Amino acid sequence: MARGIAIRLKHDSYLAERGGSAKLVDIICARCNARVLLYQKDGPGWLKRCYLNRIFEPPEYEKLQNEDLTIGTMPNLICQKCKNLVGTPMVHKDGRFAFMLKRGSFIRKQNKTVKYR
Numbered sequence: 001m002a003r004g005i006a007i008r009l010k011h012d013s014y015l016a017e018r019g020g021s022a023k024l025v026d027i028i029c030a031r032c033n034a035r036v037l038l039y040q041k042d043g044p045g046w047l048k049r050c051y052l053n054r055i056f057e058p059p060e061y062e063k064l065q066n067e068d069l070t071i072g073t074m075p076n077l078i079c080q081k082c083k084n085l086v087g088t089p090m091v092h093k094d095g096r097f098a099f100m101l102k103r104g105s106f107i108r109k110q111n112k113t114v115k116y117r
Contacts, residue, residue: 007056007114009040019043024056024111029079029086030104036079036086037061038111047108049098050077050087069097077101 009022019042027037027050038057039050052065064074077087077099086106087099 010054024114026109026111027086027101028107028109029082029084030107031084032079032082033107034079034081036077036106038114041108047101049090049092049100051092051096051098053096064097 007024009024021044022040022042025039025041025047026035027039027047028034029036037050037055040054040056041047042054052061052069055062055065058080061077071089071091074089074097076085076089078085084105085102087101090098090100092098
């Protein structure tokens with residue numbers, strides 16, 4: 001995991017649309033408490049979906065942003081430890097691929113151990 005190294009947050013038009021504030025959050029499996037994703041959450045509000053271009057870890061999900069995907073080829077978001085289904089593939093109305101998160105299957109915690117700039 002990226003703990004102890006600096007991560008550069010993504011600054012783009014999507015961040016500007018959501019007020020210009022961002023934070024790193026851990027998406028934790030509600031069943032086994034294992035970390036599923038390290039994700040950049042832009043702006044305030046509920047976490048309903050995780051866009052592929054905001055995932056930093058683990059590598060198997062982070063690399064999806066560089067692949068030529070369709071909804072049929074995109075995997076579900078599952079906990080690697082207990083295989084709990086956390087999210088399903090979707091395409092947002094702006095064309096970005098994301099995981100629609102399943103309510104009650106995850107816990108969102110602000111990550112305070114990874115440094116970012």
